Amino acid sequence: MTPSEIESRLERILPRVQKPGRYTGGELNQVVKDWDGVETTVAMAFPDIYDLGMSNLGMMILYDLVNKRADALAERVYSPWLDMEAELREAGIPLYSLETKHAIRDFDILAVSLPYETLYTNTLNLLDLAGIPLFSDERSPDDPLVIAGGHAAFNPEPMAPFIDAFVIGEGEEVMIEIVEVHQAWKKSGEPREGLWHRLAHLWGVYVPALYEAHYHADGTFDRIEKRAEHAQLPIVKRIVSQLPPPVTNFIVPYIDVSHNRIPIEIMRGCTRGCRFCHAGMITRPVRERTVEEVCEAIEKALEATGFEEVGLLSLSSSDYTHVVELVKAVGERFADRVLSISLPSLRIESLSVDLMDALKDQRRSGFTLAPEAATERMREIINKPVSSEQLLETAREIYSRGYTHIKLYFMMGHPSETMEDIDAIIDLCKAVLKVGREQIGGRAKLTAGVSTFVPKPHTPFQWVPCDDLDTIYEKQEHLKRHMRGKGLKLNWNNPKETMLEAALSRGDRRLAEVVYRAWQKGCKFDAWYEGFRYDLWLEAYEEAGLAPDFYTHRPRPLDEVFPWEHLSTTLKKKFLTEDYLWSLAGRTRIDCRNQCFACGILPVFSQLRKDTPGEHWQCPEIKSRRVTVVDGDGTYMPQAVKEHRALLQIE
Amino acid sequence: MRFTGHMDLHRSLERALRRAGLPLAYSQGFTKRPKINLASALPLGVTAEAELADIWLDEAVAPGEALDRIRSAAPPGIRLDEVTEVPEDAPKLQGAIRSSDFTVTLLEPLPDLDERIAGILAAGPLPRVRRDKPYDLRPLILDLKRLDDDETGHQRLLMTLLTQEAATGRADEVVEELGGSPLAIRVHRVRIHLTSQPANQQTSKP
Numbered sequence: 014m015t016p017s018e019i020e021s022r023l024e025r026i027l028p029r030v031q032k033p034g035r036y037t038g039g040e041l042n043q044v045v046k047d048w049d050g051v052e053t054t055v056a057m058a059f060p061d062i063y064d065l066g067m068s069n070l071g072m073m074i075l076y077d078l079v080n081k082r083a084d085a086l087a088e089r090v091y092s093p094w095l096d097m098e099a100e101l102r103e104a105g106i107p108l109y110s111l112e113t114k115h116a117i118r119d120f121d122i123l124a125v126s127l128p129y130e131t132l133y134t135n136t137l138n139l140l141d142l143a144g145i146p147l148f149s150d151e152r153s154p155d156d157p158l159v160i161a162g163g164h165a166a167f168n169p170e171p172m173a174p175f176i177d178a179f180v181i182g183e184g185e186e187v188m189i190e191i192v193e194v195h196q197a198w199k200k201s202g203e204p205r206e207g208l209w210h211r212l213a214h215l216w217g218v219y220v221p222a223l224y225e226a227h228y229h230a231d232g233t234f235d236r237i238e239k240r241a242e243h244a245q246l247p248i249v250k251r252i253v254s255q256l257p258p259p260v261t262n263f264i265v266p267y268i269d270v271s272h273n274r275i276p277i278e279i280m281r282g283c284t285r286g287c288r289f290c291h292a293g294m295i296t297r298p299v300r301e302r303t304v305e306e307v308c309e310a311i312e313k314a315l316e317a318t319g320f321e322e323v324g325l326l327s328l329s330s331s332d333y334t335h336v337v338e339l340v341k342a343v344g345e346r347f348a349d350r351v352l353s354i355s356l357p358s359l360r361i362e363s364l365s366v367d368l369m370d371a372l373k374d375q376r377r378s379g380f381t382l383a384p385e386a387a388t389e390r391m392r393e394i395i396n397k398p399v400s401s402e403q404l405l406e407t408a409r410e411i412y413s414r415g416y417t418h419i420k421l422y423f424m425m426g427h428p429s430e431t432m433e434d435i436d437a438i439i440d441l442c443k444a445v446l447k448v449g450r451e452q453i454g455g456r457a458k459l460t461a462g463v464s465t466f467v468p469k470p471h472t473p474f475q476w477v478p479c480d481d482l483d484t485i486y487e488k489q490e491h492l493k494r495h496m497r498g499k500g501l502k503l504n505w506n507n508p509k510e511t512m513l514e515a516a517l518s519r520g521d522r523r524l525a526e527v528v529y530r531a532w533q534k535g536c537k538f539d540a541w542y543e544g545f546r547y548d549l550w551l552e553a554y555e556e557a558g559l560a561p562d563f564y565t566h567r568p569r570p571l572d573e574v575f576p577w578e579h580l581s582t583t584l585k586k587k588f589l590t591e592d593y594l595w596s597l598a599g600r601t602r603i604d605c606r607n608q609c610f611a612c613g614i615l616p617v618f619s620q621l622r623k624d625t626p627g628e629h630w631q632c633p634e635i636k637s638r639r640v641t642v643v644d645g646d647g648t649y650m651p652q653a654v655k656e657h658r659a660l661l662q663i664e
Numbered sequence: 665m666r667f668t669g670h671m672d673l674h675r676s677l678e679r680a681l682r683r684a685g686l687p688l689a690y691s692q693g694f695t696k697r698p699k700i701n702l703a704s705a706l707p708l709g710v711t712a713e714a715e716l717a718d719i720w721l722d723e724a725v726a727p728g729e730a731l732d733r734i735r736s737a738a739p740p741g742i743r744l745d746e747v748t749e750v751p752e753d754a755p756k757l758q759g760a761i762r763s764s765d766f767t768v769t770l771l772e773p774l775p776d777l778d779e780r781i782a783g784i785l786a787a788g789p790l791p792r793v794r795r796d797k798p799y800d801l802r803p804l805i806l807d808l809k810r811l812d813d814d815e816t817g818h819q820r821l822l823m824t825l826l827t828q829e830a831a832t833g834r835a836d837e838v839v840e841e842l843g844g845s846p847l848a849i850r851v852h853r854v855r856i857h858l859t860s861q862p863a864n865q866q867t868s869k870p
Contacts, residue, residue, distance in 0.1 A: 025771070028709050028847045033667035041679075041739035265739065267668040267676055319679030319737070351688075351696050 016114040019106055023114075026100040034268035035063035036097060038089070038111030041265040042317060044076070045112050046086040052199075053085040053192050056110055056120040056157065059092075060127075060135035061540070066091040067264070068272035070326070071163065072126050075188050077260045085192050088112040088120075092135050093142070095543065101142060108142040117143035120157045121195055124188070125176070127163040130517035131510065131540035133172055136161070137532040140175065147529070149177045149222055154205050158195060166219075167250070167295050168470040168577035171517050171524035173221035178212045180219075181580050182250030182295075183281075185257055187217050213244050217251025219580060220244070226522045226576065232563060234521055234576040247581040254621040255629065256281060256300050261313035265320070274322035274355070275314040279307055279339065283328040284606045284631055285360075287385070288396045288596050289424065291469035292328055294589075295582045297614045298622075299606070299631035304339045308346055315350070322353040330356045331363040332604075334628065340371040357381070361399045361407050379418030379458070380411050387437035391427055393599045396473075396592075401441060408445045412452035419445060419459050425488050426466040426480040428596065435488050438463060439495045446500055460502040463492055465511040469518050470577045471584065473592035476569045479515040481562075482508055509547035513539060516564040521576035524564070526557040585613035606631050665741030670705035676739055677702070681719065683737035686730060689720035703757040703856055704764065704827055707834060712853035718750070718757050760858045761827055763806055766835045768821040769814060769850040777819055780842045781808055790841055794834075801841060804833030827856070 027033040048054065057076050059066030066072065072089070079087035088110035093101060101108070107116045117123060123145065125136055137147055140159070146152045149159065161172065162180030169179045180187055191212065198208045213220045223244040227235040239246055259277050266273065282299035283292070302310075311323055325343075327333060336356075343354055359368075361382050384404055386392045392399060408419055423438050442461045449457025465485050468477040480488070485508040496503040517524065530553035538544025554561055569575075571590060578586070588611065592602070602610055609615070615622060615632050623635040668676060678698050681688055690696040703716035725733075727747040735744045774780065784790070785808060790801040807824035814820055825833030836846035 024850075025848065027667065033709070034669075034672070037665075037667055039665060039740055265676075265679060267665060267739070267741075268672050269675070316683065319682035321678070321682070351690055351698075 014107055014116055016109070019109050019114045019116065022104050022106050026097075026104055026106075030097045030100055031094065032064075032268060034266075035091070036093065036111070038114075040267055042262050043089075043112055043264050044080040044087070046080065048086070048113060048115065051084055051086045052196055053122065054115070054120045055079050055085060055087040055122045055124055055192065056090050056117050057087050058090045058117075058123060058125045058136075058139055060125060060132045060139050061092050061538070062094050063091040063266075064268075064270045066126075067266050067270040068276070069126055069128070070260075070276045070278065071128075071184065073260050073263060073276075075124065075184050077262070078185065078188060079192065082189070082192070084196075088115070090117055090139075092139055092538075095538070098138075098142065107144050108139065118145055118157065121199070122191070123157040123159045125159065125161040127161045127165040127169075127172070129540070130165050130171075130514050132165070133517060133528050134532045134536045134539055136172065137175060137529065138537045141532075148174050150174070152177070152205060158191075158208060160191060164291060164295065165518075167291075167580055167582065168518060168520070169219065169221065169580070170226070170522040170576050171520040171528055173522045174525045174529075176221065177209065178218050178220045180217055180251065181248055182217045183252050185253050187215055187251050190215050191218070210241060210243070213241065216249065219248040221522075224579070228521075228523075234574050236574065237576075237579045247579045249581045249583060249617065250295070252298075252618065252621070253300075254618075254625040256302055258306065259302065259310040259314075261310050262317045263314060263320070265318050272324065273320070274324050274353075275311065275318060275320045276324045276326050277307055277310050277314070278302070278326050279330065280327035280333050282631070284332065284604050285329060286396055286592070286602050286605060286610075288394075288473040288592060289385070289427070289466055289469070290328075291472055294469075294472045294584060296328065297582070297584070297612065298618070301334060301629045301631070303629070304335050304342050307339060308342055311343065311347070315347075315352070321351065322355065324355045324357065326357065328358060329360055330358045331360045331368065332606075337368060337371070340368055344371050358383075362403050379416045379420065381420040381422065382407065383422040384441070385422065385424050386427055386434070387423060387441040388434055390599065391430065391434055391437075393601050394429065394596050395427055396596065396601050398601045401444075404441070405444060405448055408448045409452060412449040412457055415453070417449075417453060417456045417458055419449065421445065421459065421461050423461060423463045424466040425463055425492075426485065428474065428477050430480075432488070432491065435491055436495075439492065442496060442501065443498075446498075449500070455499070458500045458502070460504065461492075461496060462504040463489075464506045465508065467511060467515045467518055470575065471582045471589075473589050473596060475519065475575065475589065476571065476573070476593055478568050479511070479565045481566050482512060485511065507542075507545070510539070510545055512561060512565055513545075513547065513550060516561045519575070519577075520564055523557070523559060527553045527559055530556055583613045583617040585611075588612045609633050665739075666711050667708055669708055670702070673706065674700065674702060676742070677717065680734060680737050680739055680742065684730075684733040685737075686719075686725060686733060687722040689722045701757055704761050706853060707836075707851075710766075710835070710851040710853060714745070714853070714855050716757055716761075716856055724749075757858075758829075761856055762859045763824050763857045764827040764853050765822065765824050765855040765857070767811065767852045767854055768823065768835050768839060769852075770819045770821070770839070770844055771848040771850065772845055773819060774842060774844045777810060777842075781810060781821075784808060784838075784841060792837060792841070794837070801833065801837060804831060805838060808838065824857075 057072050059069050059072055076087045079085050090108060090110050107118060109116055140147050145156050158177050160178045161176045162184050166179045166181055194211045198211050209220045209222055212218050213223055223241045225238045225240055227238060229235050263275060280301045282296045284299050287293055361384060385397050386395055389400060411419055421442060425435060442459055446457060446459040468474045468479055489505050492503060531550050534549040534553060536546055536549050619635045622630060622632055626634055677700060688698040691699055699720035701718040706712055727749055731744055731747040738744060787802055792799060792801050804826045806826060809822050811820040811822050823835060823838055835851045839849050840846045
């Protein structure tokens with residue numbers, strides 16, 4: 014269907030749907046290029062609604078990069094909400110891009126952002142709405158190449174049959190390489206498999222069809238087998254040695270969206286080593302931007318967008334080396350503007366008075382702190398050691414400065430947790446609120462967000478069983494019963510959604526059948542109350558002959574081979590195992606900026622570290638000589654990456 | 665732009681003015697917001713070419729310069745036509761507005777359109793219900809006439825509807841009263857009439 018046909022049919026249905034502004038495009042700073050004037054067209058998809066997808070920084074980075082190339086264009090697409098999907102299907106309109114209303118099926122590449130597991134069924138739905146065959150081996154050379162990346166792609170096995178290629182790690186460089194490989198393949202006239210083989214050469218690219226998974230009789234994973242000589246094993250994650258200049262010409266939505274602001278990433282990675290934290294393990298090493306670079310970016314972005322708020326983003330903002338300097342510099346430089354600066358993810362112990370004062374902006378009414386656990390014992394187990402006294406002191410500082418609201422984030426379901434640990438959450442929240450009352454009386458408010466811990470692959474807790482449904486309900490009921498009173502509020506997650514996430518995060522390739530069947534039964538928007546249907550998921554498990562408990566609650570022996578091990582974060586399994594054992598013994602690790610624990614990052618990326626010396630990269634400097642090799646096909650790959658492959662080879 | 669709600673249009677305009685680097689006056693209070701008043705909320709899905717807004721500045725800027733700066737900063741879909749300086753004690757736009765002219769394009773043809781129009785104009789009360797509240801549509805219609813069909817043969821109407829607080833006529837409701845589908849129309853506001861034409865206007869075209 015042509016763009017003008019799509020547009021004229023859209024005119025009839027848009028007045029009938031909620032928030033039609035989600036589906037029209039045309040915003041300031043969107044990039045519209047001549048469709049026929051480029052060699053490669055890329056559709057960038059976030060498989061949830063526009064309102065959420067528009068704040069996805071990763072997608073904006075890649076959109077900007079691809080559009081900077083003269084021979085390529087990138088356009089956006091998001092999942093239509095339920096009402097719009099029904100209208101599109103009724104009117105026979107295929108999924109289209111916001112910029113030029115081209116059918117998604119007419120693009121060369123469809124790049125899907127997969128930050129979390131509850132977007133899997135939406136991804137299938139997106140392919141279906143676009144008229145693209147769901148299974149990669151059923152696609153013709155005329156169908157787009159379907160690629161996916163994001164944090165969930167570090168265990169992509171449950172999505173393996175649906176995606177032609179996954180990007181493991183950071184996309185800034187490899188996205189462009191994929192475009193170039195696609196161009197070369199298009200000229201070659203090879204069949205679709207030829208494209209897979211070409212992509213398999215790229216550092217950080219995983220083509221699941223070139224591997225076969227084997228299992229033991231008891232259902233546990235045995236090994237992954239290459240089906241092509243040149244397929245990489247393991248597939249080492251991609252990183253950039255230095256963060257490229259930040260994107261500044263953000264698209265300015267006409268309608269309100271979540272995080273309607275300028276996002277500037279000040280730092281990538283985290284040195285704290287919280288054992289539950291997926292992001293903290295997979296985004297190493299820490300790389301920082303300079304204060305000057307951040308200030309310049311804010312300036313440019315304000316001019317380009319007119320936004321009233323800036324978010325300075327990272328996994329742990331107060332660990333940014335020059336955080337005080339940054340906050341002061343931003344405060345001084347933009348003193349004459351009405352502007353909100355938010356600095357999320359502050360640590361409890363380093364939330365200094367200075368920082369709070371400098372941050373005091375007009376919109377802020379409170380602070381969010383994430384102790385994650387309520388007892389010191391439990392915080393040692395998860396390696397987020399901070400004393401309760403410290404937390405109360407920080408709370409006192411916050412309330413005493415006139416902020417009325419503190420949000421505390423906890424997780425329940427940590428290893429070895431008992432009801433006493435749950436009681437401790439209640440006690441700690443009440444103690445914090447009491448501190449607030451002492452400072453500002455009845456105005457003091459406290460919100461406790463208690464989510465349920467989901468063990469994640471590639472972390473020291475990848476062996477840990479997740480709480481079962483009954484236990485989660487019991488703990489939640491206990492919290493709801495006792496977390497009451499003036500000024501106190503409790504938020505929690507749907508336990509069944511936790512179960513779904515838990516199974517998919519540590520799932521294997523066999524779960525793809527469950528995802529497929531669940532989608533067929535109508536599952537989509539699994540992260541939404543309106544969409545989530547766990548009963549249908551359970552039917553899908555049943556039909557596929559699989560049990561969710563196998564993935565969620567089964568204790569995994571230390572020597573179990575995991576279905577995601579061929580995707581290497583470069584963290585050694587020995588390191589993760591040791592860290593897990595330390596946790597069981599209540600032993601903590603200090604911030605690894607102060608002492609390197611040899612997680613495995615540095616030997617693999619020693620050449621990159623050597624090429625980019627300086628304090629922006631928080632791993633120690635490399636003195637020894639290493640040789641960078643260039644592969645026969647021209648792919649840049651550090652020697653150590655090759656060695657690491659041999660090291661992790663699963664026989 | 666057509667599907668940008670009133671609040672969102674307001675924010676889009678705020679951002680355009682910030683990009684333009686004008687010395688905006690801000691409201692005092694917990695959340696400071698630029699002082700901007702749009703004359704009349706435009707229903708979702710309706711386009712327009714003569715909207716009015718009051719904008720307060722902390723320092724005087726020559727209207728011509730302000731116009732240039734806002735024009736170069738405006739988002740796609742908003743065009744600035746005119747900027748005029750107004751005295752601070754001038755009446756507020758929102759209170760001064762009386763009615764609006766809309767052109768309506770019918771995407772599905774209505775047979776006997778002229779008879780239907782005549783029927784409405786000759787009618788006594790036209791009782792309807794909007795958001796569970798009964799009201800009479802007839803006094804909200806100040807004028808209704810047929811325009812020439814557009815180049816693709818779609819029928820077109822021009823209607824003048826009352827645009828006052830608690831007495832605002834909607835084009836889609838008039839079309840429904842004519843027997844047409846309120847969803848198969850294009851509505852475009854071509855003009856806002858003020859009770860007494862004040863000097864203050866800054867005109868934009870969403």
